[in-house]
Amino acid sequence: xxxxxxxxxxxxxxxxxxxxxxxxxxxxxxxxxxxxxxxxxxxxxxxxxxxxxxxxxxxxxxxxxxxxxxxxxxxxxxxxxxxxxxxxxxxxxxxxxxxxxxxxxxxxxxxxx
Amino acid sequence: xxxxxxxxxxxxxxxxxxxxxxxxxxxxxxxxxxxxxxxxxxxxxxxxxxxxxxxxxxxxxxxxxxxxxxxxxxxxxxxxxxxxxxxxxxxxxxxxxxxxxxxxxxxxxxxxx
Numbered sequence: 001x002x003x004x005x006x007x008x009x010x011x012x013x014x015x016x017x018x019x020x021x022x023x024x025x026x027x028x029x030x031x032x033x034x035x036x037x038x039x040x041x042x043x044x045x046x047x048x049x050x051x052x053x054x055x056x057x058x059x060x061x062x063x064x065x066x067x068x069x070x071x072x073x074x075x076x077x078x079x080x081x082x083x084x085x086x087x088x089x090x091x092x093x094x095x096x097x098x099x100x101x102x103x104x105x106x107x108x109x110x111x112x113x
Numbered sequence: 114x115x116x117x118x119x120x121x122x123x124x125x126x127x128x129x130x131x132x133x134x135x136x137x138x139x140x141x142x143x144x145x146x147x148x149x150x151x152x153x154x155x156x157x158x159x160x161x162x163x164x165x166x167x168x169x170x171x172x173x174x175x176x177x178x179x180x181x182x183x184x185x186x187x188x189x190x191x192x193x194x195x196x197x198x199x200x201x202x203x204x205x206x207x208x209x210x211x212x213x214x215x216x217x218x219x220x221x222x223x224x225x226x
Contacts, residue, residue: 033214042203042216043157056213091157101147102214104157 004105025094119217136204
């Protein structure tokens with residue numbers, strides 16, 4: 001069990017650029033979640049996958065955001081045409097089953113300048 | 114709809130004294146409840162979870178939480194605070210019929226020497 005891995009740890013980008021983050025969940029976990037955390041707030045749900053199926057998306061996930069989990073293993077979160085308001089910590093979590101708790105990665109901190 | 118309210122944004126206690134972090138939840142269904150801790154520049158770590166078994170849940174690092182359905186509460190306690198407990202604590206609720214987990218806004222715990 002190597003935990004949930006997120007890359008990169010930090011990303012600084014200019015407004016209008018596209019960025020992509022990667023999450024590698026714990027290998028036997030079939031559920032994968034993305035959250036966004038801004039300063040002083042709790043993490044907010046963005047989307048989640050069961051295997052390769054994206055089962056729910058938050059209204060926070062505008063059309064500039066897209067997430068994939070093509071083979072039911074790692075996942076990517078892409079933000080197109082970044083805006084300063086996208087600056088946040090993007091957290092990935094995985095779980096084996098409902099109610100078992102969620103293991104979080106260390107996050108990717110995005111700064112849009 | 115489900116939600117979770119953490120009643121205090123900041124709590125300060127002296128080292129060696131008891132800790133109480135308050136959490137109330139709102140859920141139409143039988144919830145699973147969790148407490149997570151986030152140390153500065155670190156990932157979220159699961160402290161403990163309640164999933165409809167024993168109402169008094171013991172977690173790591175001496176923390177406990179009691180599920181009180183009549184009060185819709187899930188307060189986190191520790192008998193004696195340690196300097197290393199200084200961190201942000203999040204109360205989290207998950208519906209058993211849903212996979213999404215909802216975070217409270219967090220309580221920052223300060224430990225005074």
